[in-house]
Amino acid sequence: MIPVCRLEDLPEGGSVRIDTAPPIAVFHADGELYAIDDTCTHQDASLSEGWLEGCLVECPLHEASFDLRTGRPTCLPARRPVRTHRVTVEDGVVHVHPAAEEGTAA
């Protein structure tokens, strides 16, 4: 379990990148908190800097789009999903629970 930031520091539409290996991006989108692997599965770009629209984040480099709920790409050029991670808020602090390697446990 990794503390990320205080909830008030992650407003709706915001994102935070945490320097895990591999890095994880946490989003406050559509009224929910989501965490996915930060690196686009198509080419090296940070999804935390991507464009949010509802539950979708668009890669800032080539417009691949991922569903924050499942990690699945919704359009090319990405073909492989990113891993998703569980997010909790405890005492006003956002925490990420990194998923085990492989799989997309929520």
Add this chain to the structure above:
Amino acid sequence: MRTVTVVGASLAGLYAARELRAQGFDGRLVIVGEESHRPYDRPPLSKDFLLGKAGEDQLALSDVDETLELGAEWMFGVRARGLDARGRTVLLEGGRTVSTDGVVIATGASARRLPGPALTGVHTLRTLDDARSLRAELLRGPRRVVVIGGGFIGAETASSCAALGHSVTVVEAAPLPLLPQLGPEMAAVCAGLHARGGVELVTGVGVAALRGDSAVHGVELADGRVLPADVVVVGIGAVPNTGWLAGSTLALHDGVLCDDGCVTALPQVVAVGDVARVGGARAEHWTSATAQPRVAVRNLLAGHAVETVRPMPYFWSDQYGSRIQFAGRRKDGDQVRVVEGAVEDGSFLALYERAGVTTAALAVDRPRPFTRVRRELARGEARPVVRSVAEPVAL
């Protein structure tokens, strides 16, 4: 339409094949590729691949599952030699032919080379085989590398060579690299990146000749200077691969001439990607190669142009640890304003403006605001961003 032949098995060809199936074509699909490799992505070749950060498996554009789903007949390592006058037969090297009802021309472009005999140590960087060969040479110990041409390929290759510990000089014939793409102010900013990477930039002088008997040992400039070199990378642009279409009825002039919908004078022949001159312009951008096939295939299956393609030009480059992104249609005389960040900090968003309207945007390491402007430009809604820091760039 019972058979469609896609000539070219790179980015645009693969996207065309995907679109054919996605748009309901269930006939025979033949894909002819001159290279012996399955479709792969070229942008990493000058960057992560050259640096050894990405292997060949990471270049693949498709996987086994998709290949099976496409249900295509792939021919790799086979060069197309011709298209008959009616566009109904594709001739292959070795005398084979493919009878077809539709053709997607996606033969791309080839690296332009310098005249003169071939010398060991002289490379281009366009294909996987090019990149393999350059990488093998760079791994043999410190080299003096001269990159001819300061465009994106040249700059990225120089950046990678410097990161690998080689001594690098870039030669650019124009007063500044990337001048036509970025305009003088921002071209100067990007030219400054070379110094940051420890790379010498020589501008405003052309190359007279390469020196060497069998292996290159120097680059002679038009002003008489000779730059010693063990490795020379020639990055002076690309020529569309239209030679095989000589003798067909298609009009060729710096590419295959198409209408705004990628359709040639033969309605059952469309062209996409680097080889296509669509509506009067040829674009060698990754995004054109991925955007055109959808429209081209729609028009091919409809039998005439029912849709046009005019995506907002967009390109990016990674060099010396900076990510450069550009979108829009800049013209000479547009005013440039930095609206976020600062040029000195190496992270900024600049807008090009004409008569109060944003025409294009350039960002260095500012992906999020850049994406916002790119989307606005694509929707035709971009307006100048008024901010207190907005000042014309003084350089």
